[in-house]
Amino acid sequence: MWLSRSVTVSLLPSIAKFSPFLPMHNSLFCSHLHSQTSLHDDAVSQFNRLLHQRHVPSIFEFGKILGFLVRMKQYSTSISLIKQMEFKGILCDLANLNLLINCFCHLHKLAFAFSVFAKIFKRGYHPDAFTLNTLMRGLCDKGEVKEALNFHDKVVALGFPLDQYSYGILVNGLSKIGETEAAIELLRTIQRPSIVMYNIIIDSLLKEKHPTEAYDFYYEMVIKGIPLNLVNYNTLIYGFCLVGQVEVAFGFLNEMISNSIRPDVYTYNILIDVLCKERKLGEAKNVLGVMVKAYVKPNVVSFNALMNGYYALNKVRNAKQVFSAMTHMGVSPDVKTYGIMINGFIRNKRVDKAINLFQEMHDRNMVPDTVTYNTLIDGLCKIGRISHAWDLFREMRGRNRQANVITYSSLIDGLCKNQHLDKAIELLRKMRENGVQPDMYTVNILINGMCRGGRLKNAQEIFQDLLNKGHNPNIPTYNAMISGLCKEGLLDEALTLWSKMEDSGCLSNVITFEIIISALFKNGQTEKAEVFFHEMISRDLLK
DNA sequence: ACGATCGCTG
Numbered sequence: 355m356w357l358s359r360s361v362t363v364s365l366l367p368s369i370a371k372f373s374p375f376l377p378m379h380n381s382l383f384c385s386h387l388h389s390q391t392s393l394h395d396d397a398v399s400q401f402n403r404l405l406h407q408r409h410v411p412s413i414f415e416f417g418k419i420l421g422f423l424v425r426m427k428q429y430s431t432s433i434s435l436i437k438q439m440e441f442k443g444i445l446c447d448l449a450n451l452n453l454l455i456n457c458f459c460h461l462h463k464l465a466f467a468f469s470v471f472a473k474i475f476k477r478g479y480h481p482d483a484f485t486l487n488t489l490m491r492g493l494c495d496k497g498e499v500k501e502a503l504n505f506h507d508k509v510v511a512l513g514f515p516l517d518q519y520s521y522g523i524l525v526n527g528l529s530k531i532g533e534t535e536a537a538i539e540l541l542r543t544i545q546r547p548s549i550v551m552y553n554i555i556i557d558s559l560l561k562e563k564h565p566t567e568a569y570d571f572y573y574e575m576v577i578k579g580i581p582l583n584l585v586n587y588n589t590l591i592y593g594f595c596l597v598g599q600v601e602v603a604f605g606f607l608n609e610m611i612s613n614s615i616r617p618d619v620y621t622y623n624i625l626i627d628v629l630c631k632e633r634k635l636g637e638a639k640n641v642l643g644v645m646v647k648a649y650v651k652p653n654v655v656s657f658n659a660l661m662n663g664y665y666a667l668n669k670v671r672n673a674k675q676v677f678s679a680m681t682h683m684g685v686s687p688d689v690k691t692y693g694i695m696i697n698g699f700i701r702n703k704r705v706d707k708a709i710n711l712f713q714e715m716h717d718r719n720m721v722p723d724t725v726t727y728n729t730l731i732d733g734l735c736k737i738g739r740i741s742h743a744w745d746l747f748r749e750m751r752g753r754n755r756q757a758n759v760i761t762y763s764s765l766i767d768g769l770c771k772n773q774h775l776d777k778a779i780e781l782l783r784k785m786r787e788n789g790v791q792p793d794m795y796t797v798n799i800l801i802n803g804m805c806r807g808g809r810l811k812n813a814q815e816i817f818q819d820l821l822n823k824g825h826n827p828n829i830p831t832y833n834a835m836i837s838g839l840c841k842e843g844l845l846d847e848a849l850t851l852w853s854k855m856e857d858s859g860c861l862s863n864v865i866t867f868e869i870i871i872s873a874l875f876k877n878g879q880t881e882k883a884e885v886f887f888h889e890m891i892s893r894d895l896l897k
Numbered sequence: 898a899c900g901a902t903c904g905c906t907g
Contacts, residue, residue, distance in 0.1 A: 522899030
């Protein structure tokens with residue numbers, strides 16, 4: 355019943371004729387830009403004044419400033435101020451030590467965090483739930499969820515206090531490393547799971563494309579009388595858009611509105627994005643108008659999503675209008691804005707313009723993130739400018755940007771397509787050495803590259819390696835191998851592999867059939883080609 | 898101290 359398409363969308367028909375692209379004069383939307391830097395400096399000088407006073411101020415005075423700096427995410431500064439404080443002989447209390455642990459965790463310096471943990475005992479304090487939760491979150495953030503669970507077991511055995519947040523942190527940690535099943539198991543051990551825990555599970559299930567299970571958890575909340583809040587609805591709306599059930603998402607939008615929960619900037623941004631992805635740019639732009647009418651201020655994500663939508667349709671002029679509307683409304687472009695524009699120009703075959711924007715980021719003291727580097731590296735590779743791409747790849751390390759599986763895959767693809775097959779294999783070795791595991795994309799790029807370059811042997815080695823490691827090849831993997839075998843005239847082997855593919859439950863797509871049929875025709879095996887052709891038709895693979 | 902939105906690889 356919930357899948358009904360007859361959901362009426364109360365929001366969209368009421369869309370105003372308001373043009374979001376006119377400069378705004380409403381004071382509500384003029385941003386009052388606080389300079390974070392000057393606030394930070396003020397806090398530090400205030401701290402130093404306290405530090406040098408004749409009468410030593412109470413520890414709470416320092417604590418207030420430290421708390422402020424942590425809220426401003428100034429972790430390194432907080433750590434150095436605490437060090438100065440202790441150097442002056444002002445000893446931290448438990449709250450300061452907790453704060454220090456928190457700072458080290460945010461900076462992923464867990465060894466330091468745990469040494470502060472030891473200090474808590476040395477000074478005769480007892481860790482509280484905050485201490486333990488912070489350490490568990492620190493472990494989870496680094497992906498060391500198993501360690502967090504072990505830590506949990508230990509502190510429980512020692513009788514230390516945990517609270518409502520503790521299990522939320524662990525459930526979240528498990529979900530974020532893809533262990534949703536384990537997260538659900540953990541949730542099931544809790545008598546009254548919180549709204550947040552339900553949300554974490556529903557979010558993960560939808561991101562892993564399990565809408566039915568996600569719906570079951572939503573239904574469980576309803577049955578148990580747990581009222582859904584704004585974040586729950588945003589998660590459901592986003593997730594159902596993600597699995598392609600946009601009308602269900604709009605159903606949740608209506609449900610939240612009828613429950614008197616007003617959409618916020620997240621809700622509207624999700625709608626803008628999904629409408630852009632459905633190529634309904636007019637409606638996406640209207641949502642921006644609706645949100646302004648509802649006194650919800652669009653943020654950088656709203657504009658980024660809309661701009662990306664226009665770039666996806668190669669509507670560069672409109673995208674530029676969005677950019678100027680955004681600055682008119684006092685919303686500053688961020689790294690992602692630049693990433694979207696760089697990607698837009700590359701899609702538009704204007705790599706030169708993309709490079710200019712990349713340069714502009716330098717001028718604005720913006721450090722491109724991994725995704726931006728990936729975008730440009732891939733764009734350069736695709737037009738054969740491998741050495742330029744390679745320069746950027748090397749530049750990343752110096753700017754503390756981690757190359758990931760996409761970075762390597764793009765470069766490997768570029769190397770393969772420009773006849774540098776040995777270098778491609780060398781880079782595969784290097785990525786593993788650097789702790790980046792190739793995924794199916796990487797493997798398929800390599801197999802394709804080797805086959806096209808006439809190095810079937812290398813392709814077979816990579817394919818065999820995949821099997822040896824217990825991974826399942828996917829359709830593109832089989833297609834690449836089958837095509838490689840056909841190219842070398844090894845039709846029988848190609849057909850044997852095709853049988854194995856089908857037996858393994860990996861069903862051919864239209865490309866598989868095209869490869870096989872054209873190879874059979876080329877080889878004069880017309881009758882066999884026709885058999886495959888009819889099989890393809892009977893499977894309804896022609897659109 | 899736990900949850901939600903935008904950009905990158907075949």
